[in-house]
Amino acid sequence: MPLSDDLSGMPTSLPAEVIGDWNAVILGVLSHAASTGPALNRVLTAAPDFALGQAIRGLSCLLLARSEMVAVAREAHGAALAAAPGTRREAAFVQALGDWLDGHPSQAAARMQGVLDRHPRDALAMKLIHAIHFIMGRPVAMRKSVEAVLPVWDDHPARGYLLGCHAFTLEETGEYAAAERSGRDGIDLCPDDAWGLHAVAHVHDMTGRARDGLDWLVGREPSWQHCNNFRFHVWWHRALMHLDLGEHDAVLALYDADIRADKTDDYRDIANAASLLSRLELEGVQVGDRWEELAVLAEHRATDGCLAFADLHYMLALCGGSRDAAAARLIQRMQATHSVGNEAAAVIAHPGLHVAKGILAFANGEYSNAWAHLRAGRVDLQSVGGSHAQRDVFDRITIEAALRGGYVDAAEGLLRDRMHRRAGVADGYAQARLMQIGTLRHQAV
Numbered sequence: 426m427p428l429s430d431d432l433s434g435m436p437t438s439l440p441a442e443v444i445g446d447w448n449a450v451i452l453g454v455l456s457h458a459a460s461t462g463p464a465l466n467r468v469l470t471a472a473p474d475f476a477l478g479q480a481i482r483g484l485s486c487l488l489l490a491r492s493e494m495v496a497v498a499r500e501a502h503g504a505a506l507a508a509a510p511g512t513r514r515e516a517a518f519v520q521a522l523g524d525w526l527d528g529h530p531s532q533a534a535a536r537m538q539g540v541l542d543r544h545p546r547d548a549l550a551m552k553l554i555h556a557i558h559f560i561m562g563r564p565v566a567m568r569k570s571v572e573a574v575l576p577v578w579d580d581h582p583a584r585g586y587l588l589g590c591h592a593f594t595l596e597e598t599g600e601y602a603a604a605e606r607s608g609r610d611g612i613d614l615c616p617d618d619a620w621g622l623h624a625v626a627h628v629h630d631m632t633g634r635a636r637d638g639l640d641w642l643v644g645r646e647p648s649w650q651h652c653n654n655f656r657f658h659v660w661w662h663r664a665l666m667h668l669d670l671g672e673h674d675a676v677l678a679l680y681d682a683d684i685r686a687d688k689t690d691d692y693r694d695i696a697n698a699a700s701l702l703s704r705l706e707l708e709g710v711q712v713g714d715r716w717e718e719l720a721v722l723a724e725h726r727a728t729d730g731c732l733a734f735a736d737l738h739y740m741l742a743l744c745g746g747s748r749d750a751a752a753a754r755l756i757q758r759m760q761a762t763h764s765v766g767n768e769a770a771a772v773i774a775h776p777g778l779h780v781a782k783g784i785l786a787f788a789n790g791e792y793s794n795a796w797a798h799l800r801a802g803r804v805d806l807q808s809v810g811g812s813h814a815q816r817d818v819f820d821r822i823t824i825e826a827a828l829r830g831g832y833v834d835a836a837e838g839l840l841r842d843r844m845h846r847r848a849g850v851a852d853g854y855a856q857a858r859l860m861q862i863g864t865l866r867h868q869a870v
């Protein structure tokens with residue numbers, strides 16, 4: 426039976442008639458397309474013994490950070506091991522899935538980095554390494570991985586997606602002008618590169634250019650309409666821009682119509698929503714009963730124990746929805762997770778637990794206690810993963826705890842540090858807090 430190369434030129438153990446669907450999977454992973462799952466199902470229906478396809482199914486399950494999906498990932502791993510060995514490259518993806526199932530996502534990323542070192546045009550390896558480094562909060566490693574392959578992607582059909590990934594890594598490492606150029610170049614090549622488009626939105630966020638950010642996003646909706654739930658995250662970025670401009674009605678309208686268009690319980694969707702409601706409340710905006718549905722979902726998901734980043738946003742939702750008992754149970758679960766002994770559990774134990782306790786104390790009006798916990802967690806906050814923009818909600822709560830606790834100098838120090846990371850720019854949020862600090866000092870004289 427004739428076998429085929431994929432769009433990256435990687436030899437596969439797939440018959441020729443399935444390669445179109447497999448390429449659709451690869452393009453779907455790169456573009457965060459909603460069509461990725463159905464395409465993978467078609468591949469595995471036609472070729473159930475395709476070990477790499479089973480490995481991708483398993484790795485996709487683990488990226489969801491849902492406890493019930495671990496069993497599905499384990500089943501996919503079993504199917505992959507039982508399948509024909511395939512190529513050495515394909516076997517490495519299966520081993521990477523096994524690494525992560527054993528609690529070592531770093532090893533999974535390293536395993537796939539080995540694939541990328543041997544096959545630098547492998548788009549699938551490139552994107553999955555990027556995804557794992559992202560959730561582990563390792564932007565330098567993420568950037569290094571992308572930059573190592575850039576020179577050999579000049580004529581790669583997926584070059585635009587690589588430029589989008591490069592844009593994101595540049596942005597997360599503070600190279601804002603280069604990030605914007607790379608993201609714009611990427612979307613010129615691949616107009617459905619929602620990740621690259623959103624990397625440019627990150628640049629606008631980090632450089633305090635909310636109006637420019639709106640100009641960038643408005644009218645480019647076709648670039649993310651094809652996406653899975655990642656589309657909610659792009660809408661979230663647009664809402665952040667309105668928030669910084671003080672356009673709170675626009676934020677709430679986007680929240681209702683787009684960010685929570687579907688009341689999903691994916692941790693990333695709950696994170697978008699809880700983070701935005703928290704920020705609105707810090708600005709004194711009444712958010713009505715919007716916490717309620719989030720709190721119901723978070724109470725259910727808070728037993729997962731898969732990812733500190735998810736836990737912290739569940740805590741925001743539980744506090745927003747006044748779920749005191751569930752919040753206490755989440756703290757207990759996070760304390761117990763410490764004994765599990767895998768990479769995710771270590772981050773949940775620290776800094777996750779400090780930040781979770783800080784959020785809860787803040788919600789209870791115990792500002793000095795909140796400040797103590799948040800300050801302790803802040804040192805290693807990067808390790809909870811996500812982006813600067815996502816973790817900024819914890820920075821804002823920490824600054825607010827310091828202000829309300831009477832630690833004005835500390836609050837100003839945090840603001841200055843935040844500005845330093847943001848190209849020295851005071852965005853709308855920082856300007857308002859610096860004015861508030863000036864007023865507090867004036868009153869104290």
Ligand SMILES: [Fe+2]
Nearest residue numbers: 623627812814
């Ligand atoms: Fe983002």
